[in-house]
Amino acid sequence: MSKRTLAILAALGATTIYGFTHTIAKGVMPDYVQPYGLVMLRVIGASILFWVASFFGPKEKIDKKDYRRILICAIFGMGFNMLVFLKGLSFSTPINSAVLVTSTPIFVLILSVILIKEKTTSRKIIGILVGLVGALGLILFGNEIRQDAPDIPFGNFFLLLNALFYGAYLILAKILIEKYHPFTFMKWLFSLGILICLPFGYQELIAIDWPNLPFEALWKIAFVILGTTFCTYLFNIFALTQLKASTVSAFIYVQPLIGILFALITGQDSLTTVKIIAACLVLLGVYLASRKPKTQ
Template sequence: MSPRILAIIAAFSASFIYGVNHTIAKGLMPDVIGPYGFILLRVSGAAIIFWIISLFYQREKIAFEDWGRLVLCAIFGMVINMNMFFKGLELSTPINSSVVITLSPVLLLILSALILSERITLLKGIGITLGLGGALLLILFGVKTQANAPNIPLGNLLFIVNATSYALYLIFVKKLVEKYSSITLMKFLFLIAFLINIPIGSSQFAAVEWATLGFDEIWKLGFVVIGTTVLTYLFNIYALKQLSPAVIGVFMYLQPLIAALFAIITGSDQLTTLRVIAASLIFTGVYLATRKKKVKVLADES
């Protein structure tokens, strides 16, 4: 099998894991484990795994001046981002979460304009407006509650906080990615995130009745820690070696489809007309906001 085919399989696998994670993670909260305790488990497990993996790589030393940025990246990428997503998932629904988080590229564009002074064109401005409009439609006019979602508007709002925090992480981590290997960054980022998350999630983590957990709960917890946190990262890294970032980005649009199908099949969620309209606005907005202008190249006539 060619390396490119393997890369496509890896990219699809990452999107598939992310897609089903919306339903699997939600099914564990809050009866098995609270959202903040879940994140403490997630970052501690990932930290252990990445530190073990790092033993097989050349050791890198983090420069003193980079520690502040590293801590900032951990806060936005593995603390605020993850806690807001899981708390939002507890309050809202798998389909809503998978749709709203696709706003990440739009929010990244807005924050890049504010922080990095990048220019926003008219087309991108229209895309931003449509994308945010779709999200507001879900928050303001969507179903307020359902059996497994006690506060859908607040949960959807937390998804936007989650996506905003992740966009900030992407902006701040860029300089670190240029200096250090991915494994080095991940092992330190998750270690810092673990330390910060201890006071946030320790009480919920301690409240879990670990001795009484059945196989169904254990494999789902393992899926989130190993699959969603570690394997997806490794799959995307492998895929990026053969595919362009633009191609990888296309697979992001598979996540809501996979999440919706899985949630509907398992009976965890259902489609509504409003959700379809909101998703259409968000997808169109993301497409317009991230669309690159084609440059015509004139042939050399000399």
Template sequence: MNSRGFAIFALFMVQVLYGLNYTFAKTVMNENFVKPFALTVLRVGGATILFWLFSIWLPKEKVEQKDYFKFFIAAVFGVAINMLFFLKGVELTTPIHASAIVTITPVIILILSSIILKEKITTLKISGVALAFFGALALTLFGDSEREGDNIILGNTFILLNTFFYSVYIILIKQLTAKYHPFTFIKWLFLFGFFMVLPFGYNELQEVQWQTFTPYISFSVLFVVIGATFGTYLLNPIALNKLKASTVGVFIYLQPVIAGLFALIMGADTIDTLKIIAMVLIFSGVYLVTLKPKKIN
């Protein structure tokens, strides 16, 4: 598999992990095992330990003094604010609502990419975004879930805010991934992020009754930490190093599909013609965006 092919595979795996994360995280929070901010601390803290441990076996890379501030700013948007809003939003809304809302990310990233990174937005890319957007919109408007949140409107608002801050993060790290190995900046990103989220979740963390955890809840927490955090934040920079930020962003359209399929497997949703059509539109849109433009001689 060539480097571009591997980058696309990495992006797909990121969406799989995120897609499953909605159900696992919501189960942990809604059954009152771990509250959102406490789960954020566990998520960031656990991933921080893993990144620093793995970095022991990797070549050491010197970081320029001026870039530490960039790491700090990236941590504000991509770890602290982003994750606090995300998990609080997932607690209050449904997995399908949350996964559908994040599909506006490519729109924000396309705008930011053209302004900040001066990326050219081709007709093919616009067509792919539009096609995938309509597929995601169909799931958003007509998708159903048996699990109701405490406050759908507030939860959706938090997810919307998370989406904006995540988009800013994607743009910010695009330049850093070209300069440093993913482990180099991500271990610093999470270390800064951990100290940012700790004050918000410390009290909730004290309330966790660890002895009440069932095997499923324990697995769910580990999945949030290892799969949906360590795995995704490792794979995303690898993809960003080979692909445009706008291409990375459009893959987020796969999340409602994966979240919906997982809900189907878990018996929490049903499949119908509309959902099949929506999924075909999303996959077709992602395919168009990943096509490399032909060079004109």
């Protein structure tokens, strides 16, 4: 199996976990953990895991000239991105969250052209547009609005900010990923993430009533730390070593499909013609956006 194929599988695995997360993370907020408190658990837990994993990787030192870029990556990828995502999810719905993140490739394409002069193709643009049509169809023509969303417009605005910040992170991280081992890169990003998120999440972190948390809340928190944070960031880092940032971001279009399938399995949703058509468009969009051009 080629490295490119493994990278595509890694990107697909990451977006699958993210698809589950929209429902699982929503299930612990705000009854058991407040959004920023959950962010603190994510960055602290992932930092510990990546520091442990780094002992099994190469021993690398960060060049002084890269400190500034790593800090900026941490601000966008482990700070603002996580803060606005969970805050937005707490006010909106899992379906809205899963669909709105599909705007990330649009931001990535724009930022790629501006920041790193990345060339794009008409097929990639068509793929992103096709996937976007399918993703938007899940919201515009599907009845997935939940009752546990206190302020959907506010939440959706934060979720769009999440897409912007994550897109910026993908662009900035691409350059550093080519230079450092993933364990080295991620341990420092998440360590910085703790400092960035601490002013926002400290009070909510210490307010968690650990002795009275049920098992359901504990395993969901563990999933968000181990799966949503550690595994997905590691998978995406590997994917970025073989694929363009805009290609990796295009896999976000699979999230609405995964989210709906997960809801069907758990009995929280039903299948409709609209969802089937939208899912097909999403998959077609990912195929067009990620397919490697033929060499002449």
